[in-house]
Amino acid sequence: MSGPANGPDLAAPETGAVVMGTGIVSVALSLDGAQPLSRILLVLTAVAWGALALLVPARALRNPQRFRADARKPAALSWVAGTAVLGTRFVLLGWTAPGVALFVAALVLWGMLIGAVLGHWRTPTVGASLLLTVATQSLAVLAAVLAVHTRSSWLEVGALVPFGLGVASYGFVMARFDLRQLIVGRGDQWIIGGALAISTLAAGDLASGARSLAVLGRGHGPLEVLAVGLWAASMAWLPALVAAEVVHPRLGYDVRRWSTVFPLGMYAACSFVVGQLAEVGPVTSFARAWAWVALAGWAAVTAAMVSKLFAFRQDDSSRSA
Numbered sequence: 001m002s003g004p005a006n007g008p009d010l011a012a013p014e015t016g017a018v019v020m021g022t023g024i025v026s027v028a029l030s031l032d033g034a035q036p037l038s039r040i041l042l043v044l045t046a047v048a049w050g051a052l053a054l055l056v057p058a059r060a061l062r063n064p065q066r067f068r069a070d071a072r073k074p075a076a077l078s079w080v081a082g083t084a085v086l087g088t089r090f091v092l093l094g095w096t097a098p099g100v101a102l103f104v105a106a107l108v109l110w111g112m113l114i115g116a117v118l119g120h121w122r123t124p125t126v127g128a129s130l131l132l133t134v135a136t137q138s139l140a141v142l143a144a145v146l147a148v149h150t151r152s153s154w155l156e157v158g159a160l161v162p163f164g165l166g167v168a169s170y171g172f173v174m175a176r177f178d179l180r181q182l183i184v185g186r187g188d189q190w191i192i193g194g195a196l197a198i199s200t201l202a203a204g205d206l207a208s209g210a211r212s213l214a215v216l217g218r219g220h221g222p223l224e225v226l227a228v229g230l231w232a233a234s235m236a237w238l239p240a241l242v243a244a245e246v247v248h249p250r251l252g253y254d255v256r257r258w259s260t261v262f263p264l265g266m267y268a269a270c271s272f273v274v275g276q277l278a279e280v281g282p283v284t285s286f287a288r289a290w291a292w293v294a295l296a297g298w299a300a301v302t303a304a305m306v307s308k309l310f311a312f313r314q315d316d317s318s319r320s321a
Helices: 013-031 035-062 064-071 074-092 096-119 127-150 153-158 160-174 188-213 220-247 255-278 281-320
Strands: none
Touching (some): 064 096, 153 188, 160 188
């Protein structure tokens, strides 16, 4: 629920990134074979998603005006991406029924939010604006993974629609992007690379699906090339993102730091897929190492979040005494 003035707002649009970040690190660890750790993070992802599934509607009923204002922000699309990431992790476990349910939920959420977000679009754009790409590509990833697990050729073909929209939306956002965000962003600037990384993952999953399901003719070839190209483009942002953190450290907890965790996990996940798809050993080696970097980032942000929540509750208790 929403906290008191100056307190943590647990139903704010940005909190969907907690689900996104935890879920994708779980996926990356699963691809690395670290199943026990991956499943622990899956449980935490499901708990966080369940909490938001209760808190966000409650907020909408309690304060409809504020909820409508929240739904116009690109950050609200983190609810879509978080739902789709959780669904993807379920499908990778072979749990297709909850995966299908979450895909439908994510698709409905995307349809409900996209008009409001685009209708109140602001420029210049910032890191959170790229959640337009992330949310759309999360649908493509989940659809592609579901297509393989359910042997649904029509879903594989249908996944090309959100994939294409996602790629186009990246260009749309970046054409108006304020590059000063690399220095002044509070964590969401990392989505510059994360949005390309999830586009890479979508292209790789679509290429693998096209080959497995024998659809799209020889279309899996261009998709493989595109996946490698998108991977290279996402990696090109990584040195700049790391350098900006070194030059201008942003210490202390901010909910937008979860938008750093998500790209960290996504870099590992998409590199696993591209490394296997293109049979390039160094890419897979990078993915194996980076999965642990992502876990370390997740642990640091989680610890900072818990510390801030605890400090707030202590202060609140002191004021009430």
